Amino acid sequence: MPHKPLYFIYLLMPLLVLAGCGSKQKTENLNELSWEEITDRTEGTTVSMMMWKGDPNINDYMQNYVVPKLKKRYNINLEIASGQSNTIVSILMSELEAGKTDGELDLVWINGETFYQLRQIDGLYGPFVDRLPNSSYIDFSNPFIKYDFQQPINGYEAPWGNVQFTLIYDTNRTAHPPKTRQELARYVEQHPGSFTIANDFSGMTFLKSLLIGMAGPGTLDGSFDEAAYQKYSTQLWDYFNRIKPDLWKNGETFPSNVSALHQLFVNGELHFTMSNNDAEVDNKILEGFFPETARAYVLKDGTIQNSHYLGIPTNATGKAAAMVVSNFLISPEAQYQKARPDVWGDGTVLAKSKLPEQWTKKFREIPQRKYAPSRDSLNKHALQELAPEYMIRLYEDFREKIIQQ
Amino acid sequence: MRISEKKLFNSKPEAAGILLFLVLAVLPLLLGIAYALLYSLGAIGLINEGLTLAHWQRALNDMEFWYSLGYTFYIALTTISLTIISALSLTFFLRKPLQRGVPGFSLYVPLALPAIVVAFLVFQLASQSGFLARIAYQLGWIAEASAFPEWVNDPYGTGIIAAHTFMAMPFFTLYFINIYDQERITEFSHVARTLGASRLQQIIRVEIPILLKRAFPTLTLYTIFVMGSYEIPLILGRQSPQMMSVLIIRKLRKFSLSTIPEAYITGLVFICVVILLLILIFKKRTFSYDLDH
Amino acid sequence: MTSIINSKSYIARVLAATFLFPVVYLLMLSVAGSWLFPQLLPDSLTFQRWIDLLTGSNELFSSLFLSLAIALAVALLSTLGGFYSSKHLAYHPKRSLWMRLSYFPFILSPVIYAALLYFYFIRAGLSGSAVGVILGQLLIAYPYSVILFSGFWSNRVQQMEQMVHTLGGSRWQTYRRVLFPMAQGLLLVCFFQTFLISWFEYGLTTLIGVGKVQTLTLKVFQYINEANFYNAALSSSLLVLPPVILLYFNKKYLFKKRW
Numbered sequence: 001m002p003h004k005p006l007y008f009i010y011l012l013m014p015l016l017v018l019a020g021c022g023s024k025q026k027t028e029n030l031n032e033l034s035w036e037e038i039t040d041r042t043e044g045t046t047v048s049m050m051m052w053k054g055d056p057n058i059n060d061y062m063q064n065y066v067v068p069k070l071k072k073r074y075n076i077n078l079e080i081a082s083g084q085s086n087t088i089v090s091i092l093m094s095e096l097e098a099g100k101t102d103g104e105l106d107l108v109w110i111n112g113e114t115f116y117q118l119r120q121i122d123g124l125y126g127p128f129v130d131r132l133p134n135s136s137y138i139d140f141s142n143p144f145i146k147y148d149f150q151q152p153i154n155g156y157e158a159p160w161g162n163v164q165f166t167l168i169y170d171t172n173r174t175a176h177p178p179k180t181r182q183e184l185a186r187y188v189e190q191h192p193g194s195f196t197i198a199n200d201f202s203g204m205t206f207l208k209s210l211l212i213g214m215a216g217p218g219t220l221d222g223s224f225d226e227a228a229y230q231k232y233s234t235q236l237w238d239y240f241n242r243i244k245p246d247l248w249k250n251g252e253t254f255p256s257n258v259s260a261l262h263q264l265f266v267n268g269e270l271h272f273t274m275s276n277n278d279a280e281v282d283n284k285i286l287e288g289f290f291p292e293t294a295r296a297y298v299l300k301d302g303t304i305q306n307s308h309y310l311g312i313p314t315n316a317t318g319k320a321a322a323m324v325v326s327n328f329l330i331s332p333e334a335q336y337q338k339a340r341p342d343v344w345g346d347g348t349v350l351a352k353s354k355l356p357e358q359w360t361k362k363f364r365e366i367p368q369r370k371y372a373p374s375r376d377s378l379n380k381h382a383l384q385e386l387a388p389e390y391m392i393r394l395y396e397d398f399r400e401k402i403i404q405q
Numbered sequence: 406m407r408i409s410e411k412k413l414f415n416s417k418p419e420a421a422g423i424l425l426f427l428v429l430a431v432l433p434l435l436l437g438i439a440y441a442l443l444y445s446l447g448a449i450g451l452i453n454e455g456l457t458l459a460h461w462q463r464a465l466n467d468m469e470f471w472y473s474l475g476y477t478f479y480i481a482l483t484t485i486s487l488t489i490i491s492a493l494s495l496t497f498f499l500r501k502p503l504q505r506g507v508p509g510f511s512l513y514v515p516l517a518l519p520a521i522v523v524a525f526l527v528f529q530l531a532s533q534s535g536f537l538a539r540i541a542y543q544l545g546w547i548a549e550a551s552a553f554p555e556w557v558n559d560p561y562g563t564g565i566i567a568a569h570t571f572m573a574m575p576f577f578t579l580y581f582i583n584i585y586d587q588e589r590i591t592e593f594s595h596v597a598r599t600l601g602a603s604r605l606q607q608i609i610r611v612e613i614p615i616l617l618k619r620a621f622p623t624l625t626l627y628t629i630f631v632m633g634s635y636e637i638p639l640i641l642g643r644q645s646p647q648m649m650s651v652l653i654i655r656k657l658r659k660f661s662l663s664t665i666p667e668a669y670i671t672g673l674v675f676i677c678v679v680i681l682l683l684i685l686i687f688k689k690r691t692f693s694y695d696l697d698h
Numbered sequence: 699m700t701s702i703i704n705s706k707s708y709i710a711r712v713l714a715a716t717f718l719f720p721v722v723y724l725l726m727l728s729v730a731g732s733w734l735f736p737q738l739l740p741d742s743l744t745f746q747r748w749i750d751l752l753t754g755s756n757e758l759f760s761s762l763f764l765s766l767a768i769a770l771a772v773a774l775l776s777t778l779g780g781f782y783s784s785k786h787l788a789y790h791p792k793r794s795l796w797m798r799l800s801y802f803p804f805i806l807s808p809v810i811y812a813a814l815l816y817f818y819f820i821r822a823g824l825s826g827s828a829v830g831v832i833l834g835q836l837l838i839a840y841p842y843s844v845i846l847f848s849g850f851w852s853n854r855v856q857q858m859e860q861m862v863h864t865l866g867g868s869r870w871q872t873y874r875r876v877l878f879p880m881a882q883g884l885l886l887v888c889f890f891q892t893f894l895i896s897w898f899e900y901g902l903t904t905l906i907g908v909g910k911v912q913t914l915t916l917k918v919f920q921y922i923n924e925a926n927f928y929n930a931a932l933s934s935s936l937l938v939l940p941p942v943i944l945l946y947f948n949k950k951y952l953f954k955k956r957w
Contacts, residue, residue, distance in 0.1 A: 048826075048910055054924050063757060081909040082920050090658040090665075091908055095825075097451050098817050104826035104908045113660055121451060121662075193551050199644055248551075253558050253643035259925035267534035267735040269550045288732070392660045403645045404469065418869065422786030425779055426796065430803050430841045437814030495713075502710035511714035513949050514721060517941035519898035521915050522934040525922055526720045529727065534735035536723070542736040550735055575717060626805055633807025635901040636915075640922060650807050650901070657813060672810050679806055687798055 030320055035133055039074060042321035046077040049325070050091070051109035053082035054259050057283050061344045065337055070328060076321050081105075085114035085201075092123045092313050103315035107322040111308040112149030115157055116388035118311065125312040125319055127155025132327040139351030145307045149385040150222065157309035158326045161338065161346035163277040164378050165205050165303040166296035174271050179300050181210055181239065187271075188246045194271035196248035199403070202258040202276050204394050205304050211236050211390070212383050213301030224389035233393070237401045244402065254403065266290065276306075278378055279345025282369040286342045296372035298381045305382035307349060332359040341369045438676065441669035452662050460666035470671060472646040474678075480562050480638070480648060481631040484569040485624060491570070492577035493616065497608055500582055512575045520572070524640040527568040531556040557641050564641035565648075569631050577620070577627075584619045585612075622686045629682055633675070649675050721938060727931035747932050758917055758933055765897060765913040765937075768828060772835045773893035777885060779836075780843025780892075785877075787844065788851035797848060804841040809901025811837065819906050826908040834906040835899055839892040846888050850881050894941060 030038065053059050062080055070076045083091070088108045095103050110118065118124045129135050138159055140146050145159045153159070169177045178184040188195045197203035212220060215232045244251035248270060255261045258275065265273035266289060275281070281296040310329060312322045328334055332355055335348045352360050372378075414420040443449045445464075447457040464470055495503060502508055515523075530536045538553035547553050557564035584590075593615065594607040602610065617624075638648040647655065649671060656668035727733065731742030750756040787796040803811065812834060816825065824830030855877070862872045878885065900915040909916065914937050921930035 050909065053920055056924050056926050059924065079910065081912070082916070082923075083909045086658045086660050087909070089660070089662070093451060093662060094816060095820055097449075098820035100820050100823075102823070104910060117660065117662070249555065249558070252560060253645075256644065257923060259923060263925045264534075267550055269533060395660055399644070419786045419790065422783045423790060423796070426783045426787060426800070426844065429779070429837060430844070431799055433811075433815055433818075433837055434803055434806070436818055437811065440817050441814050499706055499710050499713070502707040503713075507718075508707075508710040508714040510945070510949070511717040513945050514717045514942065517938060517945050518720065519900070519915060519937055521898075521900050521918050522724070522937055523720075525918065525930055525934055526723065528922075529723070529927065530720075536738075539736045539738050543738050626801070629805050633805075633810060635807065635809040636919075650809050653810055653813055654901075654905075668813070672814055675810055676806065679802070683798070683801055683805070 030128075030131070030323070033320070035131070038131075038320045039324055042318070042324050043075040045318055045321045046079060047106045047318050047321045047325050048079050048081060048104060049107040049109070049322075050081045050083040050088055050105050052084050053080070054084075054257055057287065057344050058346075061338060065343075066329065066334065069334070070325060074324055074328070076324060078325060085110055089114055089117045089121075089123075092118065092315070093121055095315055096121060096123065101315050102317045103313050105313050106316040106318040107325055108311050108313060109160070109308065110157060110311050111306060112151075112385055113388040113391040115148050115153070115309065115311065116151065116392075118313075119151075119156065123314055124156045125314045125316060126157070128312060128319075128323055128326075129153070129155040129158045131323060132158060132330065134327050134330045134332075137332065137350040137354045138330065139349060139354070141351070143384065144305050144382065145349050147384070148307060148309060149388045149391070151388070153309065157311040158330055159307050159349035160310050160329055162305070162307045162349050163279075163347050164298070164305040164375075164382055165202075165209060165276050166274065166278045166281070166298055166372060166378075167206075167303075168265070168273045168275060168281050168290070168294055168296050169271060170265075170291055170293050171295055172291065172293040173268075177272075177297060179297075181213060181299065181301070184299075185239070185243050188243045191271060192246040193248050193250075193269070195243075195246075196251070196254055196261070196264075196270060197274070198256065198258045198261045199254040199398070200257045202261070202274055203254065204391055204398065205276055205306075206274055207236065207240075207394050207398065208386060208390060209299065209301070209303045209383060210239070211394070212304075212386070213299070214239075217302070217383070220386050220390065221384065222387070224387040229390060229393060233397060237397065240402055241405070244405075251402070262289070276304075277344075277346060278372050278375070279341050279347070279369050281371045282341035283343070283345045285371055292371075294371060298373070298378060300381070302381035302383045304385055305378070306385045332356070332363075336362055336366065339363070339366055341367055345369065347375065438673065441673050445666045445670045445673065447666070450665065453666075461670060464667040464670040467667070469645070469652070470667075470674075473649050473652045473671070474674070476562070476646040477632050477649045480565055480569070481628045483562075484566050484573060484631050485628045487566065487570045488573040488577050488627075489617070489624065491574045492581055493613060495574075495578045496581040496585060496616070497612070500585065503578065504582065512579055515572050515575045518572070519636075520568075520634060521636040521640070523568045523572055524637045527564050527571070527641055528557050531564055531567065532558075558643045560643065562638075562642065565638050568637045568641060569634065573627060573631075577624075580620060580623065581616050584616055588615055588619060590615055621689060625682060625686045629679055632678070721942060724931050724935050724938060727928060728935050730928060730931075733928075747928065751932065751936075758914070758929075758936065761912050761914050761917050761933070762936055764828065764911070765915075768832055768835070768911075768913060769893045769896040771832050772839050772896035773889045775832070776836055776839035776843045776892040777888045780840050780888065781847050781881065781885065783840075784844045784847035785851055788848060789856065797845075800841045800844045800848075802841075803837055804845060807901075808838050808899060809905065812902040812905040816905055825906060826910045828907075828911050831903050831907045831911045831913075832896075834902050835896045838899075838902070839895045842895060843888050843892055846891065847881070847884065850884055855880065890944065897937065897940070 033041070051062070067078050070078050088105070088110065091105065092103065115124070135158065138145065145162055146153065148157065167177070178187040184195070197206050211232055214235045215228065220228055220232070248264070255264060261270065261273045262284065264270040275296070278296060281290060281294055284290040285292055285294055310326045312319055316322055330349065332350060335350050336359070338344045338346045339348045348363065352363055355363065414423065444453070445460050447453040447455055447460060503512060528535070532538070533553045533555065534550045538547065538550055541547045541553055556567070590612050593611050597607045597611045633650055634648070635650040635654070638651050642648060642651060653668045653671045653675070656664040656671065726740065728747060729743050729745055730740030731744045733740040747756070751758055787793055790796065815834070819825040819830050819834065824833060858876055859872055862876055867875065898915065900919060903911060903913055904916055914933055917933045918930055918937065921927070921933060
């Protein structure tokens with residue numbers, strides 16, 4: 001055993017070498033391959049997906065339905081990492097800064113503001129949506145799907161689900177929920193500590209609905225308008241600062257995410273929770289988490305309806321496999337499963353008119369939700385998303401003008 | 406660094422041992438500081454536009470940064486003070502019963518808990534709908550959850566301090582008991598007694614100074630550790646002010662990419678604070694290998 | 699006098715209960731069917747989560763093994779590497795400088811350290827991989843190991859080494875027959891301490907691992923985030939039980955100057 005002591009240096013060397021030569025597949029021009037070739041070539045590969053994992057039902061759908069199906073049908077291993085949209089942007093940005101061409105993420109769950117940020121740093125691969133066979137079923141006539149935060153998606157992200165924001169209350173505690181922001185302010189004043197918003201996308205979406213309500217429908221459509229934002233956001237912060245002393249914990253802090261908000265609602269600390277997903281109240285009741293007396297509703301001025309999407313990073317190593325996964329996720333069967341209120345209750349992005357007969361029937365017979373208003377009645381109060389800068393500014397200003405005050 | 410010079414290393418094995426140390430312990434730190442510095446000065450980064458001091462100006466003019474710094478000190482110093490007081494009390498009054506049986510075992514249990522689990526537990530026990538609130542409710546002390554005092558996500562960092570103290574107090578109790586037995590403190594006390602000191606005087610004049618003097622480096626290191634903690638303030642803290650580690654990660658991972666340099670600046674300031682504190686303890690005590698023990 | 703002693707041991711027992719209660723609470727929460735405010739106790743118990751886990755149908759199962767593998771690698775590499783380095787650092791004329799330098803990386807907040815080094819990890823192709831996480835944790839555990847062994851080396855040990863050398867023993871024999879046996883207790887302590895540094899790590903792991911290397915601590919955090927407290931308790935129990943069991947066999951492994 002000569003030179004044993006140097007052994008430790010040698011021990012570390014392979015770590016570096018091993019890491020250097022990650023056996024990632026070479027990127028080839030996917031456009032030249034037929035779909036069959038793509039599915040053939042991706043057999044046995046692994047796709048790293050990053051998504052918000054803040055909801056047990058969503059995680060369950062992914063882990064116990066999508067993952068095994070993909071494995072069985074396409075022999076693709078889907079590995080899911082937890083990361084919100086800002087984490088996704090920051091990871092891709094760091095990778096691009098370091099000049100990494102074989103990125104860690106193959107597929108990301110995004111919408112509006114993330115789409116915008118990633119497009120700005122050229123972080124998204126595309127256009128790829130047309131390549132997915134199942135994209136022919138997608139309801140691109142629906143502006144809520146075709147435009148993501150006022151931006152045409154141009155094939156750089158595949159629509160995955162469509163939802164509308166709702167407020168959730170307990171009929172046992174609140175007989176007449178406030179229907180306008182003025183009524184809400186009164187309610188909060190009369191029931192101090194019973195209302196708050198989460199400092200995440202759900203809370204910001206609520207604020208955005210209020211902002212649109214203040215500006216009037218259509219006023220803020222189109223690209224970001226600084227003057228209009230200043231004008232109406234000032235109104236919004238005035239309004240919010242007025243009700244702030246009567247918010248939960250006197251508005252000095254906010255739950256960091258919507259799951260925490262749900263928990264406070266269930267424990268009785270809050271009279272309201274909220275969700276970006278109109279069917280969430282149903283799946284949380286079926287799960288036994290929300291009381292059966294919980295109901296979802298929307299304000300008279302309306303709430304945001306939006307879609308969420310799947311994107312493929314430019315430096316993804318498994319672009320082809322990520323496309324196969326995306327194609328499965330927008331397949332009628334995966335969309336059907338996802339739309340069931342007892343699974344996730346996420347609205348489908350497929351157009352019923354374009355689907356094969358058997359699927360149209362199945363979608364029609366999907367177990368109806370009981371505790372949220374019907375989709376048609378919600379549609380009447382649906383507001384379009386605003387340009388992404390509004391969301392980014394709201395996040396910033398919410399911290400500066402509300403949290404830090 | 407004159408690594409290859411023969412004067413510095415006597416033999417190949419020695420060179421290997423020290424090189425390993427330089428590569429794993431010294432080099433990464435230097436690289437990290439260099440990267441953060443360059444980024445904060447606008448020399449590198451996707452969104453940077455050339456050398457500038459603007460990021461430093463912005464970062465140091467940001468009140469949030471100073472609140473965070475103050476808050477970090479506040480949490481660490483409060484934790485360490487509470488820990489010293491409680492651990493000393495236990496050492497003086499319960500030393501014997503805490504050295505045997507179930508109590509002797511139980512003191513070690515908090516050492517077997519990771520910070521993230523302690524944070525989770527404190528949240529479960531002390532939140533307004535937590536276990537303690539339920540006891541209060543069942544006893545009729547409160548009528549609803551919101552009537553229970555705020556102990557987590559509260560302005561004073563009660564939950565954060567409680568979690569850290571829960572982890573530190575048993576450790577320092579064991580540590581003090583160890584020193585107590587090693588340093589023959591009873592003998593010193595005995596001398597003091599023959600000179601007419603009361604038991605209280607013995608404790609205050611003789612035993613506490615010896616213990617604290619011996620424990621000073623460890624106490625300082627623990628303070629630095631609390632200052633850099635992440636999981637506990639992440640779970641039990643509120644959105645403002647935040648401890649420095651939480652602030653750094655938030656600024657790194659924001660929608661607006663413009664705060665990344667500020668995150669690195671905050672990190673550099675934190676490192677400076679750590680270096681200053683370490684220099685303080687290095688001055689107080691010779692930190693070196695003692696080959697003659 | 700006896701009443702003072704009695705009341706002291708009574709207080710000690712109350713204290714013991716305070717320290718033990720969290721573990722009991724975790725276990726209880728991990729088998730609770732539903733346990734909401736204002737219930738003092740769960741309204742039903744279910745062992746389904748544990749059964750799922752033990753039969754491998756829970757995703758925690760793979761995390762458990764991943765954590766174990768990473769922690770074993772970190773413990774082994776940092777204990778041996780630290781032992782080897784500390785010997786040469788101790789006998790080196792600049793020993794005092796080395797000693798001081800070893801405190802910086804060890805005491806620096808791992809998550810901040812990781813944030814500063816993330817760029818290099820990406821560059822080296824190490825982000826998002828278990829190997830990267832192992833290397834990242836080594837950057838904390840190895841300096842600790844160097845510090846821990848600093849007290850072992852002395853003129854006496856050096857003289858013994860020289861004696862073996864004079865008697866014709868090879869360097870490897872010196873390690874095997876003299877140094878390892880002499881340092882046996884300390885080596886074990888170091889192994890367990892560095893194991894725990896890795897086993898307990900969250901911030902650095904989530905950054906360097908890009909959230910893809912899902913160790914148990916990441917699972918705990920994920921469950922806390924989705925307000926799934928029962929699973930959070932289950933994964934917490936998995937994190938806590940090994941050290942507690944170890945504690946039962948030997949207390950000193952857990953205590954020896956972690957700071």
